Every structure is written in C-alpha cells, then in structure tokens.
Amino acid sequence: MKPLKFPHRSHGDRLPSYNHYRTLARLISKHAWLYTEMITAETIVHQKDNLDRFLAYSPEQHPIVLQIGGSNLESLAKATELANEYHYDEINFNCGCPSSKVAGHGCFGVRLMLDPMFVGEAMSVIAANTDVPVTVKCRIGVDDHDSYNELCDFIYKVSSLSPTRHFIIHSRKALLNGISPAENRSIPPLKYEYFYGLLRDFPDLRFTINGGITCIGEVNAAIRAGAHGVMVGRAAYNNPWQTLGHVDSTIYGKPSSSLTxxxxxxxxxxxxxxxxxxxxxxxxxxxxxxxxxxxxxxxxxxxxxxxxxxxxxxxxxxxxxxxxxxxxxxxxxxxDSPVGETPVGRDELFADINSLLPPPYEVREQELLYA
CATH class of the missing domain: 1.10.1200 (Non-ribosomal Peptide Synthetase Peptidyl Carrier Protein; Chain A)
Incomplete structure (x- = not known):
C-alpha cells in the first residue's frame, strides 16, 4: 500500500494506496483524499501505450492524487503531460521514499532532499505541464543532514523556486545506511516539533503531517495543534474499518456511509x-x-x-x-454492526508541542542565490 490523506476539513485526509485498496477505502469513506502508490516518471513514459494499467481508476475514487517519482526533468514533464488525460485532482512529487532501489540506485525519492535546487526545478516543470495543484512529500532530513535549519532550507528553496505551496512532511528523517523501508518507518525517532516549527516559520505555506499517527482521535489532535492536514498510511491499511469509518463524520462533518x-x-x-x-x-x-x-x-x-x-x-x-x-x-x-465509537488515541501526542519547537528559522538569501 502507498498514501491516504486526512488534511484539514476544507481539503481532506490523505492515504497512499494501490487500486484495489483504494476501491475498498472509498466504499468506507467518501471524503478522504486517496494517493496512488509512487509511480516513476520513466514508467509512465515507457508505458505510454499501456497507461490504463498504471493510471486508470474508477471515477468514485475522487479526490485522488497521483504520486510520481524521478530525477529526469524531461521524463517528469512528459509523464505529467501523459497523466493529464486521467484527471487526477493533484500531483505529488515523492521526495521521501528511502528504499535502496529508489534513493540508492535510482537517485531519487528522499535523496532529492539533498538537492533542493533540482526539486524546485522539477516542481516548476511538473506545474508547467498540468492545471492541478502540485505538492511535495518529504522527510525531515537524510542521514546526518537532519537539522531543523537544513529542513527549512529545503522548504524555503523549493517554495521560492517553484509554485509549490503544500508539503507533506513525514516527521522522521531517513537513514540510507542499508536499513529497510519498514525500519525507516520506525527506527528514526519522530520529531513532530520540526513539523510544527514549519507551521510557525512558513505561515504562507500549507503542511500536512505524516508519521506515527494511528487513529482518528490522533488525527484530530494533530489538527487541533494546527496541522493543515494529516496523512495516515499504515493505520488505515492495517485497520481500515476503524480508521476510515470515522473520517467522513469526525474529520469532515459529513454523514458517514452507514454501510455495514x-x-x-x-x-x-x-x-x-x-x-x-x-x-x-x-x-x-x-x-x-x-x-x-x-x-x-x-x-x-x-x-x-x-x-x-x-x-x-x-x-x-x-x-x-x-x-x-x-x-x-x-x-x-x-x-452487520455499524462502525464503533471513535478511538481516542494518545491525547498527549501534541499536548506540549509548542514548548518543544526549535529556534525560529532565519532565511539566508545567499544560500538560495549560490547553492
């Protein structure tokens, strides 16, 4: 499975996923934003005569986000152009995948966080070839490049050099020293204070939080603390009934499907x-x-x-x-029973977040000019 998003009520929740899972998710929740799995730009270009197999989905899956990856500007441009025919609601550029095939041999995914100038250029190319919003999904750092200022430099440069105004932040750094993608979802510690620092230091941008949030009660806690959106992956896959069953009513204030x-x-x-x-x-x-x-x-x-x-x-x-x-x-x-009561989760998850925020980021214009 790849991403589901539970952002802010005006936009939705987010969840990464393959087609069969998205069909199930949409039967349970009508309003959560659904993500495709990451599809490389090269795959889209090379399979241009067989694109239904990779990009087609049922109309009921809207709102749905196409998540793409890659490190070749020409391929990213062409892939975006080809994807337009499928009318996704948003295109997301993955700068967060830590797998060895992607960040290692492929030299994209989370490794692109080390080259924000390229990401800015890539986002400009993607945006120039589509009429839908474009977003970036990333981590809070890579290996030893994990300071709050380095994260802010990445956000600042990408947003300054492109139309990107929305970032989905997995609140763990990535370790590219041979650990598995699963271990990269648990071994690096969560630093939610970095995410909430971004909200403070970039008030003109939108940020969706990702990582370690396990139920709708915790989604609400993140939103109450100021998050514009919440992305839930593993929890929505491992317990879809209890997680997705509360999205429409609890997050969006809409009637639930009431289906058993x-x-x-x-x-x-x-x-x-x-x-x-x-x-x-x-x-x-x-x-x-x-x-x-x-x-x-x-x-x-x-x-x-x-x-x-x-x-x-x-x-x-x-x-x-x-x-x-x-x-x-x-x-x-x-x-035959309806979905149960909303799980509360960990009330303390973001309770003291404001006292943990890193020092404010100071923009260094020369870094943008000479990086």
Missing amino acids: RRQILGKYQVYGDSVLGKYGQKPNVRDVVKPLLHLFYSEPGNGLWKRKADTAFRHCTTIKSFFEETLRAIPDSVL
Missing part, C-alpha cells in the same frame, strides 16, 4: 469479480482480496477468517466463491 461490513463486501465483490484476469493472469483472487485481510482487525473470528482465506486462495476462482467459503468464520454481529 457485509454491505461493503457485497459492493466489493461486484468490483472484484469485474476486474479478475483483466491483464491476463492478473489480478487474481489473492490480489483482489489482499486489502480485505485487515477488515476484521481484532474482531471475533478474524484469525479463523485468515486461515480460511489461505486455503481458499488455492482454489477459488471468483470473489463470490471466496466469500461463500470464508465469511462463515465471521459472526453476523460483526458483519
């Missing part, structure tokens, strides 16, 4: 059976069902449901037959 899990699965079955084998052997039943495996997180029958799923993957050829074989493990009370 049984009703959602009925709608998802229609979708799933319609896309099986669309690209030869793919997607198969396992691919389509994968986003559902956490739908009953912590509920009675969850363990048995997953064991039945492992068996059913071996022979079921339709989503309907898969459900008929496996859903008997889940009690009717779980399948």
Whole structure:
C-alpha cells in the first residue's frame, strides 16, 4: 500500500494506496483524499501505450492524487503531460521514499532532499505541464543532514523556486545506511516539533503531517495543534474499518456511509469479480482480496477468517466463491454492526508541542542565490 490523506476539513485526509485498496477505502469513506502508490516518471513514459494499467481508476475514487517519482526533468514533464488525460485532482512529487532501489540506485525519492535546487526545478516543470495543484512529500532530513535549519532550507528553496505551496512532511528523517523501508518507518525517532516549527516559520505555506499517527482521535489532535492536514498510511491499511469509518463524520462533518461490513463486501465483490484476469493472469483472487485481510482487525473470528482465506486462495476462482467459503468464520454481529465509537488515541501526542519547537528559522538569501 502507498498514501491516504486526512488534511484539514476544507481539503481532506490523505492515504497512499494501490487500486484495489483504494476501491475498498472509498466504499468506507467518501471524503478522504486517496494517493496512488509512487509511480516513476520513466514508467509512465515507457508505458505510454499501456497507461490504463498504471493510471486508470474508477471515477468514485475522487479526490485522488497521483504520486510520481524521478530525477529526469524531461521524463517528469512528459509523464505529467501523459497523466493529464486521467484527471487526477493533484500531483505529488515523492521526495521521501528511502528504499535502496529508489534513493540508492535510482537517485531519487528522499535523496532529492539533498538537492533542493533540482526539486524546485522539477516542481516548476511538473506545474508547467498540468492545471492541478502540485505538492511535495518529504522527510525531515537524510542521514546526518537532519537539522531543523537544513529542513527549512529545503522548504524555503523549493517554495521560492517553484509554485509549490503544500508539503507533506513525514516527521522522521531517513537513514540510507542499508536499513529497510519498514525500519525507516520506525527506527528514526519522530520529531513532530520540526513539523510544527514549519507551521510557525512558513505561515504562507500549507503542511500536512505524516508519521506515527494511528487513529482518528490522533488525527484530530494533530489538527487541533494546527496541522493543515494529516496523512495516515499504515493505520488505515492495517485497520481500515476503524480508521476510515470515522473520517467522513469526525474529520469532515459529513454523514458517514452507514454501510455495514457485509454491505461493503457485497459492493466489493461486484468490483472484484469485474476486474479478475483483466491483464491476463492478473489480478487474481489473492490480489483482489489482499486489502480485505485487515477488515476484521481484532474482531471475533478474524484469525479463523485468515486461515480460511489461505486455503481458499488455492482454489477459488471468483470473489463470490471466496466469500461463500470464508465469511462463515465471521459472526453476523460483526458483519452487520455499524462502525464503533471513535478511538481516542494518545491525547498527549501534541499536548506540549509548542514548548518543544526549535529556534525560529532565519532565511539566508545567499544560500538560495549560490547553492
């Protein structure tokens, strides 16, 4: 899975994701902003005759953000132009991915934080080839380049050199010393004070917070502390019912879908059976069902449901037959109950944030001119 966004009520929540997961997410929440997984500009350019496989999505997925990566200006320009046909609501440039294939061999993702001049130029190129808003997703630093001033230099240069006015900040630095992407989501400490320092020092820009936020109660806490938006990834994937089920009412003040899990699965079955084998052997039943495996997180029958799923993957050829074989493990009370009360989360997460802020950033114009 890649990003979901829960920003400010006027804009939405954000969540990175692949197509099947986004279909499930939209059945649960009508208003959260959904992100695609990161797609490289080179892939879009090289697959220009097969773009539906990479860029197509159902109209119900709006609002949706295309997340792209790359380090070649010509490819970024062409990829943006090709993507226009798919009418995404926003284009996000990934400067936060720490994987060795991306930041190492690929020399993009989070490694681009070390070259803000290029990022500014890239964002100008992307913006010049689209009419939708453009944003940057980044970390708070890379390896030893992790001071608050270095983060501010990056934000200042990119925003000064391009039309970028919105940054999604993963509040951990990235370590490019061989640890895995999963470890990069847990080993570097969270520094929310850096994020809230950016809000203070760049009042004309918008900032969405990302990293370590596990439920809607914590989303609300971040917004109350001043965040313009909140991006939730792992929590929305690992517990979609409890996380996404509260988004519309709690974050946006809109009526929730009021669908039960049984009703959602009925709608998802229609979708799933319609896309099986669309690209030869793919997607198969396992691919389509994968986003559902956490739908009953912590509920009675969850363990048995997953064991039945492992068996059913071996022979079921339709989503309907898969459900008929496996859903008997889940009690009717779980399948037919509405989403529960809003999880509170950690009230103290941002309680003392103002006392922890780093010293104010002082803009150094010469750095912009001579970097």
